[in-house]
Amino acid sequence: MAELHLHDVSVRFGGLQALAEVNFSLMPGEIVGLIGPNGAGKTTVFNVITGVYSASGGHVEYNGENLTGLKPYQVLHKGIARTFQNIRLFQNMTALENVMVAQHSRSSCGVFGAIFRTPTQKREEARIKEKAMEELRFAELDEFADEVASSLPYGHQRRLEIARALASEPSSILLDEPAAGLNPAESSELMETIRKISERGINVLMVEHDMKVVMGICQRLVVLDHGVMIAKGNPEEIQKNPAVIEAYLGN
Amino acid sequence: MIWLFVLLWPLLGIKPEGLEVATTFSVWWRIAIGCASILVIYQLNSVGAFNFITKPVGEAVGGAKKATSTLPFAVWAFAILAFAVAYPHLFGRYAQDVAINCMIYICLGLGLNVVVGLAGMLDLGYIAFYGLGAYTYALLSVHYKLAFWICLPISAGVAGLGACIIGYCSMRMRGDYLAIVTLGFAEIVRMVLNNWMSLTNGPNGITGIKAPGMYWPDFANGMTLEHLWLKKLSLIYYVILALVIFTIIAVYRLNHSRIGRAWEAIREDETAAEVMGIPTFYMKLLGYCTGACFGGMAGAFYAARMRFVSPESFTFLESAMVLSMVVLGGMGSIPGVILGALALIALPEIFRDFELYRMLVFGGVMTLMMLFRPQGLLPPKRRMKAEKD
Numbered sequence: 001m002a003e004l005h006l007h008d009v010s011v012r013f014g015g016l017q018a019l020a021e022v023n024f025s026l027m028p029g030e031i032v033g034l035i036g037p038n039g040a041g042k043t044t045v046f047n048v049i050t051g052v053y054s055a056s057g058g059h060v061e062y063n064g065e066n067l068t069g070l071k072p073y074q075v076l077h078k079g080i081a082r083t084f085q086n087i088r089l090f091q092n093m094t095a096l097e098n099v100m101v102a103q104h105s106r107s108s109c110g111v112f113g114a115i116f117r118t119p120t121q122k123r124e125e126a127r128i129k130e131k132a133m134e135e136l137r138f139a140e141l142d143e144f145a146d147e148v149a150s151s152l153p154y155g156h157q158r159r160l161e162i163a164r165a166l167a168s169e170p171s172s173i174l175l176d177e178p179a180a181g182l183n184p185a186e187s188s189e190l191m192e193t194i195r196k197i198s199e200r201g202i203n204v205l206m207v208e209h210d211m212k213v214v215m216g217i218c219q220r221l222v223v224l225d226h227g228v229m230i231a232k233g234n235p236e237e238i239q240k241n242p243a244v245i246e247a248y249l250g251n
Numbered sequence: 252m253i254w255l256f257v258l259l260w261p262l263l264g265i266k267p268e269g270l271e272v273a274t275t276f277s278v279w280w281r282i283a284i285g286c287a288s289i290l291v292i293y294q295l296n297s298v299g300a301f302n303f304i305t306k307p308v309g310e311a312v313g314g315a316k317k318a319t320s321t322l323p324f325a326v327w328a329f330a331i332l333a334f335a336v337a338y339p340h341l342f343g344r345y346a347q348d349v350a351i352n353c354m355i356y357i358c359l360g361l362g363l364n365v366v367v368g369l370a371g372m373l374d375l376g377y378i379a380f381y382g383l384g385a386y387t388y389a390l391l392s393v394h395y396k397l398a399f400w401i402c403l404p405i406s407a408g409v410a411g412l413g414a415c416i417i418g419y420c421s422m423r424m425r426g427d428y429l430a431i432v433t434l435g436f437a438e439i440v441r442m443v444l445n446n447w448m449s450l451t452n453g454p455n456g457i458t459g460i461k462a463p464g465m466y467w468p469d470f471a472n473g474m475t476l477e478h479l480w481l482k483k484l485s486l487i488y489y490v491i492l493a494l495v496i497f498t499i500i501a502v503y504r505l506n507h508s509r510i511g512r513a514w515e516a517i518r519e520d521e522t523a524a525e526v527m528g529i530p531t532f533y534m535k536l537l538g539y540c541t542g543a544c545f546g547g548m549a550g551a552f553y554a555a556r557m558r559f560v561s562p563e564s565f566t567f568l569e570s571a572m573v574l575s576m577v578v579l580g581g582m583g584s585i586p587g588v589i590l591g592a593l594a595l596i597a598l599p600e601i602f603r604d605f606e607l608y609r610m611l612v613f614g615g616v617m618t619l620m621m622l623f624r625p626q627g628l629l630p631p632k633r634r635m636k637a638e639k640d
């Protein structure tokens with residue numbers, strides 16, 4: 001079981017303090033929501049955790065290891081997978097291939113193995129495909145396996161991104177606004193999917209603006225505003241918190 | 252368009268002796284009429300005046316496609332292979348020569364396809380690795396009398412090593428910057444080959460390179476193995492044929508492996524690829540080196556076939572040529588690259604009489620391609636699917 005801790009993480013972009021000493025944890029089995037108004041720094045939190053940006057202060061700890069200075073692919077190898085706010089699939093590849101790519105860090109065959117199709121390579125390739133199909137089935141996308149990603153409807157693309165993240169066999173998954181652009185029926189399906197992910201023993205940290213989704217499935221919430229963590233607690237507490245209400249309604 | 256023709260007239264007339272505007276008129280008006288009619292056809296087509304022709308033709312083509320697609324791929328492959336094997340017995344020396352040339356470029360095109368088509372890195376200096384491979388075999392053959400078959404992997408290795416060094420310095424750059432760095436590197440290689448007199452004999456080139464040798468069972472003398480130099484054109488044809496087949500299989504298998512998927516992912520979205528667990532820097536370097544290895548092998552063959560190398564054969568024009576094949580045929584598609592190589596090497600040979608205007612037509616065709624079919628003649632399968640939707 002994996003634990004994620006942020007210790008006083010700060011990020012600066014030139015003169016802009018995007019994050020100021022953010023502290024929170026993601027404990028085993030939890031679904032945590034990260035909320036806040038636009039530009040609060042939620043995506044920046046994800047980028048710091050996954051190594052896309054480096055923190056200007058503080059550090060991120062995963063399973064007792066310091067993630068500072070790791071490249072994004074190394075962070076994924078440690079078990080943290082993510083999705084993107086604006087969908088970033090490999091547009092010209094098929095759905096199946098998209099998901100298979102995520103197995104890269106869990107496989108090892110090289111150029112010579114590929115050219116000469118060694119038995120090890122064949123076995124590995126079969127395993128990758130098996131795993132990818134499994135995740136496509138989980139996301140109910142198996143019938144679209146051979147479709148090109150860009151030709152899928154928007155809602156399917158969102159699910160495909162989640163399937164791709166899951167295919168890397170993560171112990172924690174970070175979802176950046178998974179319900180953005182979905183209709184109410186799709187949103188409730190998504191909530192079901194997220195619950196199932198959690199049941200698989202994967203910790204979930206999600207950024208979401210849709211309060212119905214957030215209040216429905218998150219056990220704990222962390223609220224950011226202008227890079228500052230203004231509140232954390234369970235959904236009932238957060239809903240009553242005056243600082244949160246002010247941040248959302250403005251002054 | 253009109254400007255083009257106004258300029259074209261005097262340009263066509265430029266001869267070493269001076270300007271001869273009058274004699275070029277006959278050619279000029281042919282080109283002018285050709286272009287004008289293409290323009291008219293294009294305009295009519297966009298209005299839809301040809302629907303009565305294009306519709307039945309389209310249906311016929313669709314029907315033909317269905318008929319051919321029912322034939323399994325193996326039959327096709329076998330038919331093409333049979334033709335390729337029988338080729339030297341069917342055609343004369345000249346045709347064999349053209350075919351060999353063509354196949355060298357197919358190897359180069361496929362190698363570059365790994366870099367440009369799969370990994371999405373624009374490489375304008377690919378020919379440098381061809382040159383490295385050629386010189387590696389030339390030097391090893393002349394100074395150490397090493398056999399071609401031993402040198403083939405060594406040449407690939409040297410080219411790959413060269414690519415590693417360049418790649419390590421330049422892989423941090425993207426897009427256009429990378430293109431310029433690779434272009435510069437190719438020029439450096441050419442300059443070194445040109446000026447390092449003691450090693451490469453400079454612009455005079457290296458002569459006395461051995462052809463590939465082979466052991467052949469000699470039935471006349473009992474079952475002894477006889478050593479044979481593959482000097483005859485038809486024999487050397489089979490060497491390059493084998494090399495082409497190896498390259499096709501290798502590139503196909505790479506494409507359909509974990510490595511190839513990683514390259515494609517990098518081409519599609521580098522940041523997303525890195526976040527999904529692909530060490531992008533390392534994989535790009537690997538792609539660059541793998542492509543260079545194929546180029547090096549083609550180079551070694553080139554040296555063995557010509558039995559002479561000089562820096563002249565490795566100019567920027569060659570790089571541009573190989574790149575055009577990949578772009579013309581369809582980036583990332585193996586049949587596309589083969590078709591591109593055939594189109595750019597074989598067709599000019601057929602139309603030798605118009606040699607003077609080759610570059611002109613070449614430019615025109617490329618422009619038309621970019622306008623009407625930017626994805627190439629035979630784009631990779633799944634991308635065609637994407638466009639239909």
Ligand SMILES: Nc1ncnc2c1ncn2[C@@H]1O[C@H](COP(=O)(O)OP(=O)(O)OP(=O)(O)O)[C@@H](O)[C@H]1O
Nearest residue numbers: 013016018036037038039040041042043044045085
């Ligand atoms: N690469 C960057 N360079 C400069 N500024 C950036 C960069 N990335 C984010 N920012 C800034 O940091 C702040 C936080 O951005 P972030 O994307 O984390 O917000 P967010 O909470 O995800 O907002 P949204 O709800 O709109 O997605 C914004 O003001 C943004 O403009």
Ligand SMILES: [Mg+2]
Nearest residue numbers: 042043044085
């Ligand atoms: Mg965001």
